[in-house]
Amino acid sequence: MSALPLVFDAPRRGTPPRHLADLTRDEARAAVAELGQPAFRADQLARHYYRGVTDPAQMTDLPAAVRGTLTEALLPGLLTPVRHQEADGGRTRKTLWRLHDGALVESVLMRYPDRATVCISSQAGCGMACPFCATGQQGLTRNLSAAEIIGQAVEAAAAMANGDVAGGPGRLSNVVFMGMGEPLANYPRVRKTLDALLAPSPHGLGLSQRSVTVSTVGLVPAIRRLTDEGLNVTLAVSLHAPDDELRDTLVPINTRWKVGEVVDAADAYARRTGRRYSVEYALIRDVNDQPFRADLLGKLLAGKLAHVNLIPLNPTPGSKWDASPLPAQREFVARLRAAGVATTVRDTRGQDIDGACGQLAAADSVSVPSVAVPVPALEPPVELGAESDQ
Secondary structure, three states, X not given: OOOOOOOOOOXXXXXXXXXXXXXXXXXXXXXXXXXXXXXXXXXXXXXXXXXXXXXXXXXXXXXXXXXXXXXXXXXXXOOEEEEEEEEHHHOEEEEEEEOOOXXXXXXXXXXXXXXXXXXXXXXXXXXXXXXXXXXXXXXXXXXXXXXXXXXXXXXXXXXXXXXXXXXXXXXXXXXXXXXXXXXXXXHHHHHHHHHXXXXXXXXXOOOOHHHEEEEEOOOHHHHHHHHHHOXXXXXXXXXXXXXXXXXXXXXXXXXOOOHHHHHHHXXXXXXXXXXXXXXXXXXXXXXXXXXXXXXXHHHHHOOOOEEEEEEEOOOOOOOOOOEOOHHHHHHHHHHHHHOOOEEEEEOOOOHHHOOOOOOOOOOOOOOOOOOOOOOOOOOXXXXXXXXXXX
């Protein structure tokens, strides 16, 4: 199915300009002092940045004579919007970003009645080579810096505050690392991003740990490292098959760490945090949606602190696969629940703008229209970013 190799080491590219979000507080204060300004100016800059303010003219608490110097030195523009696309009546907005070296990434902001979630990218492309995922079939361009990852969340928070998404001004409440890339393959920068997302103002966005989800295809050593960090963010494991024979093909990382090892690592995280992890499972017609595989998955997860999040496969241009039909979805859900495994079906958002799970490809031009395969929702659906509340 997939001829692409697994890539763990990102290609070396030019380093992004130094940015406040890449620095610790002490490093930022030292950088400001090097510019001949009092160290507390770093805190002022941080307060503006995490509110989405980068225009020096709006930083009225800074002396006018130094605003330009400080912002140029510590708040360089790292994300340039190429375009915004909207779906779901304007409640879903996908943004294509151009980075300093021309690399392209995407993020998706989704507004629900009781929350707003942004799906952010941690890499340009992805090296995990999953054959049903548009990003995985791109290959890996490079890792993003912490500031490039954080910037996507900051921009989303500003968009909500400014009322740029249908529904008027609001607040960003959830962040999910389910955009382009394998987050745990870019561990140090994702870890720094978590600090920024969770830190209170003025040094971060002040989100709760329950509202942040880190997804992985199953890099077991990195899951163990995250377990040792002492954080309580939500862990999501993209499993997609309960047996090694099929998962070796659907999720090539399985040739390194088998299903049992991945689940064991997730179980250890759950024991340490006391919180359920999410098992992501894309339902693919006649590939992984058979009743016997539902039974295998139920047996694998029965009695564990896990929640299965079923995702009817989102279509990608040129793919030979599509979503499981509704009867197969219902059967799969029924068998998992009969095994005592908590199960929901994800509420698909942004499918018609290629903004749903597995569709992000960061194309600079749209030459192939997306082909939507409508899949009726199953009850109860789960909204992206809401898995921890189920």
